[in-house]
Every structure is written in structure tokens, then in C-alpha cells.
Amino acid sequence: MNTHQIAIIGGGLAGLTSSIELALNGFDVVLFEKEQYPYHKVCGEYVSLESFDYLNRLGINLTQLNLPIIKRLKVSAPNGNSLAHDLPLGGFGISRFTLDNLLYQRALDVGVNVITGCKVLQVENHSLTTTHGLFNAQLVLGTWGKRSNLDVKLNRSFISSTKRSLSNYIGVKYHVVADLPDDIIELHNFKDGYCGISRIEDGKYCMCYLTTGDNLKEHHGDIRLMEKMVLYKNPYLSHYFQNFKPLYDEPLAISQISFEGKSIAQNGIIMAGDTAGLITPLCGNGMSMAMHAAHLLSQTIIKNGMDETKIITDYGKKWKATFESRLKTGKFIQSVFGHPTITNVVISMLKPFPFLVNRLIKQTHGKPF
Ligand SMILES: Cc1cc2nc3c(=O)[nH]c(=O)nc-3n(C[C@H](O)[C@H](O)[C@H](O)COP(=O)(O)OP(=O)(O)OC[C@H]3O[C@@H](n4cnc5c(N)ncnc54)[C@H](O)[C@@H]3O)c2cc1C
Known part of the structure; x- marks a missing residue:
């Protein structure tokens, strides 16, 4: 059996950043990722500047990549009524x-034992069954994202939820x-979704874009048909879909996205990122939240060593204080948004009051960490 101090399940943003931070602080870390890097993921790829300094501290030199810095926001209702705003x-x-x-x-450089193409199948009493054999760890962190085989194995409540309004997005x-x-x-908003x-x-x-599974079902599961019949009703989207040249033939799609509340620890697994709670993408800061949660968790481990009970209590308090109200506002x-008439009315009402737009944005975002 392979034994490590810390095992991390899932090498997305939460898993990778926590693995680097913990390895930099002297911990022996193994990270399991079921895919092979590099690979594409469904995500809007707008990262709030909250996490810019943190990524630089971990050794990712973002400045030299000459990335676009995004300072302005435009929102439109399904009928094209729009508002523009500078982002705080x-x-x-x-x-x-x-x-x-x-x-x-970077994780490889700092000594994390990253095992790619390896799916974790089960976790029991700190013992992990994976497609690459059995592993054991003193602490197990769950950063497997929005939904995975392990959520089903753990019988997490959002998996069996019948609240379709929160749990059936694509x-x-x-x-x-x-x-x-x-x-x-x-x-740009459209009926039951936004792009x-x-x-x-x-x-x-x-x-x-994000929309409901029902929206797709109504269009026989045909993405292109749904886009033509629903998204194209927004004049911006109609223009963009017909004039912007796609760089690959088929879009990337995921289903069964849930925004229901989740727990931050279960069966001895301590969770961060989307595994602990997912903010609606409309707020544009799920990625920074995933990294922020990973940072809070890493710092708690660095402070408390391997005392699992203390880590869960301390981290749980910090997680709640940092993210709970953001998730509610989200x-x-x-x-x-998503109801054609309501979205239009809300945009018309917000237009003359930029301070209200500022407030809403700030309530779903944090400060750099
Ligand atoms: C449509 C959409 C648009 C979005 N747009 C934005 C945006 O513009 N800006 C923003 O900040 N956020 C956005 N988000 C949210 C953002 O993508 C997530 O919050 C972020 O990816 C969370 O990171 P994570 O590390 O928690 O999970 P992930 O990045 O999903 O990583 C989880 C990893 O775990 C791996 N995994 C899963 N199960 C197992 C297993 N059993 N064994 C091994 N590995 C496993 C997966 O392969 C994956 O690599 C968007 C989300 C959606 C759905």
C-alpha cells in the first residue's frame, strides 16, 4: 500500500493550488486526477483578480503571459436591452x-506526486481505492469539482435532490x-440561461453558456436547435453565433450541474472548490472561490498539523464566513435572470443606479487573498 501524509482527489484549480501550497510547506502530497493534462473544461475562463496575487505567490508568473485584463461588464436582457458597467x-x-x-x-516542480489518468473509486477510513491501486493517507481532501462518482458513492444529498430548479443545469x-x-x-441573457x-x-x-436541462430537452437534446430557437432571440447572441468563427467543430458540454448547498466534510474527506459549494457562473468568480477555499484549507492544515477534527472545525468556520453570503446572493x-420579462425590467431598473450594480457585484466577490 502507498502511504502519504495528504491525498487530494481531483486536480482542478482547488486540488492543484492546495497541493502546491501544502508541498511548499513541507507536506508529502499525492494528487489524483482522472484526466491527462492539458485538457479543455467547460468554464467561462474569466478569472476574478482576487486570485492573481495568490497564483503569483504559488509560482505562476501570470504577468509574463500578457493576459487580457478585463475591466468592463455588459449585460443584456433577452430582448437586447443592455447595461454597461465598470467592474470594481x-x-x-x-x-x-x-x-x-x-x-x-508547478505541482510537479515542487514535489507533489501527481498521478494523472487515475480515478479514485472509493474512500473508506482514509484508504483510497483507485484505478492505479490502493493508497493510504492521514488526511484526505476532496476537490473533485461539481459532480463525480464519489458524490454518488457518498450519497451526498444534492445527488438525490428533487429540486429541479437548482440541480439540473447544463x-x-x-x-x-x-x-x-x-x-x-x-x-447575454436568454430564456432560462445566459451566455x-x-x-x-x-x-x-x-x-x-449555462441553461437548464429542460431547455435542451424541449429541443430534443439538440444543442444547435436550442441555440437557434432560444439563444438567437437575443440580438447579441444571434449576431455572435452567426458571425464568430468557432475554433473547434463541436462545443464542449456538461450536464447535471447543481447549485444546491453541500457539506464541507463527509466520511473523513475535507472538501474545497465546487465539491464544497458552487456559485452560479453568472457571478464570474467560481474559480477564484475554488482557489480561495483551497488556500483557507491549506492554511488551516499548516496551522493545525494533522488534527482532522480541529481542521474541520476551523476550516468550516472560515469557509462559512467567507463564502456563505456570496453563495446566497449568487x-x-x-x-x-433568465426570465425574459423580469430580466428586462431588472436591467431597466438598474441602469440609472450604477451604485446598485456595484453593490451586487461586490456581494458576490471577495478581496484579493
Ligand atoms: C458553464 C460554466 C461557466 C463558468 N464560468 C466561470 C467563469 O467565467 N469564471 C469563474 O471564475 N468560474 C466559472 N465557472 C465555475 C468554475 O468553472 C468552477 O468553479 C471551478 O472550475 C472549480 O474548480 P474546482 O477545482 O473546484 O473543480 P474542477 O476544476 O472541476 O476540478 C475537479 C477535477 O477533479 C477531477 N475528478 C473528478 N472526479 C475524480 C475522481 N473520482 N478521481 C480523480 N479525479 C477526479 C476532474 O477531472 C477535474 O479535473 C463556470 C462554471 C460553469 C458550469
Whole structure:
């Protein structure tokens, strides 16, 4: 049996950043990732500047990548009624293909034992059954993202939830060639969904939308048909989908996304990132939240050593204080946008009051950490 101090399940942003931070602080870390880097992920790829300094501290030199810095927001209702606003903090654009791979390379450099192409199948009493054999660890961290085989194995409550309004979303992503400014993120609403577009590295743009599984079902599971019948009703999206050139033939899609509340620890597994709670993508800071949670968890481990009970209590308090109200505001915003008439009314009401827009954005974001 392979034994390590800390085992991390899932090498997305939360898993990779915590592995690097813990290894830099002298811990013996093994990280399991079921895919092989680099690979594409469904994500809007707009990263709030909250995490810029943290990534630099971990040894990712973002400045030399010359990434687009995004300072402005445009939001439109399904009928095209729009509002523009300067972002209080802003963000940068980078594909997950590039960002996750940079973190993976850094994790290897600092001595993390990263096992790729390896799926964790079961965890019991700190013992992990994987496709690459059995492993044992004093601490097990769960950073496997929005939904995985392990959520089913653990029988987590959001898996069996019947609240369709919170648990049945799909995400679709394209990389496109577009003629838009490089410092803007645009969010265009359509019936039961919204589509974001912003620049990433190498002059490309990421166009990514979230909608309900029911919306797709109504269009016979045909993504292109749904886009034509629903998304094209927004004049911005109609123009973008018909004129921006996709960089790969088929979009990347995921289903069964849930925004329901989750626990931060279960069966001796301590969770961070989307595994602990997912904010609606409309807020544009799930990635920074995943990294922030990973940082809070790593710092708690560095402070408390291997005392699992103390780590869960301390980290649980910090997690709640940092993210709970953001997640609530995110859910509220998600419930308002998506209804064609309500979205239009809300945008018209917000237009003359930029301080209210500022407030909403700030309530879903934190400070640099
Ligand atoms: C449509 C959409 C658009 C979004 N747009 C944005 C945006 O523009 N900005 C933003 O900040 N956030 C956005 N988000 C949110 C953001 O993508 C997530 O919050 C972020 O990826 C969370 O990181 P994570 O590390 O928790 O999980 P992930 O990045 O999902 O990583 C989890 C990893 O675990 C691996 N894994 C899963 N199960 C196992 C297993 N059993 N064994 C081994 N490995 C496993 C997976 O392969 C994956 O690599 C968006 C989300 C969606 C759905």
C-alpha cells in the first residue's frame, strides 16, 4: 500500500493550488486526477483578480503571459436591452487548458506526486481505492469539482435532490475568433440561461453558456436547435453565433450541474472548490472561490498539523464566513435572470443606479487573498 501524509482527489484549480501550497510547506502530497493534462473544461475562463496575487505567490508568473485584463461588464436582457458597467476589481482571461496545465507543471516542480489518468473509486477510513491501486493517507481532501462518482458513492444529498430548479443545469463552451474589445466581459441573457463572452490568451475568445436541462430537452437534446430557437432571440447572441468563427467543430458540454448547498466534510474527506459549494457562473468568480477555499484549507492544515477534527472545525468556520453570503446572493441573482420579462425590467431598473450594480457585484466577490 502507498502511504502519504495528504491525498487530494481531483486536480482542478482547488486540488492543484492546495497541493502546491501544502508541498511548499513541507507536506508529502499525492494528487489524483482522472484526466491527462492539458485538457479543455467547460468554464467561462474569466478569472476574478482576487486570485492573481495568490497564483503569483504559488509560482505562476501570470504577468509574463500578457493576459487580457478585463475591466468592463455588459449585460443584456433577452430582448437586447443592455447595461454597461465598470467592474470594481475586474479579472483576467485564460483558458483552463493553459491555467490547469501551468499549475500541474508547478505541482510537479515542487514535489507533489501527481498521478494523472487515475480515478479514485472509493474512500473508506482514509484508504483510497483507485484505478492505479490502493493508497493510504492521514488526511484526505476532496476537490473533485461539481459532480463525480464519489458524490454518488457518498450519497451526498444534492445527488438525490428533487429540486429541479437548482440541480439540473447544463454548460456549453466554444472558443471563437471574435471582434470584441479585449477588456470587456459580456453576459447575454436568454430564456432560462445566459451566455458569457470574454477574451483569453492568444487573441481567442471564450463563449460559454449555462441553461437548464429542460431547455435542451424541449429541443430534443439538440444543442444547435436550442441555440437557434432560444439563444438567437437575443440580438447579441444571434449576431455572435452567426458571425464568430468557432475554433473547434463541436462545443464542449456538461450536464447535471447543481447549485444546491453541500457539506464541507463527509466520511473523513475535507472538501474545497465546487465539491464544497458552487456559485452560479453568472457571478464570474467560481474559480477564484475554488482557489480561495483551497488556500483557507491549506492554511488551516499548516496551522493545525494533522488534527482532522480541529481542521474541520476551523476550516468550516472560515469557509462559512467567507463564502456563505456570496453563495446566497449568487442564487438570488440566478433566480432573477433568465426570465425574459423580469430580466428586462431588472436591467431597466438598474441602469440609472450604477451604485446598485456595484453593490451586487461586490456581494458576490471577495478581496484579493
Ligand atoms: C458553464 C460554466 C461557466 C463558468 N464560468 C466561470 C467563469 O467565467 N469564471 C469563474 O471564475 N468560474 C466559472 N465557472 C465555475 C468554475 O468553472 C468552477 O468553479 C471551478 O472550475 C472549480 O474548480 P474546482 O477545482 O473546484 O473543480 P474542477 O476544476 O472541476 O476540478 C475537479 C477535477 O477533479 C477531477 N475528478 C473528478 N472526479 C475524480 C475522481 N473520482 N478521481 C480523480 N479525479 C477526479 C476532474 O477531472 C477535474 O479535473 C463556470 C462554471 C460553469 C458550469
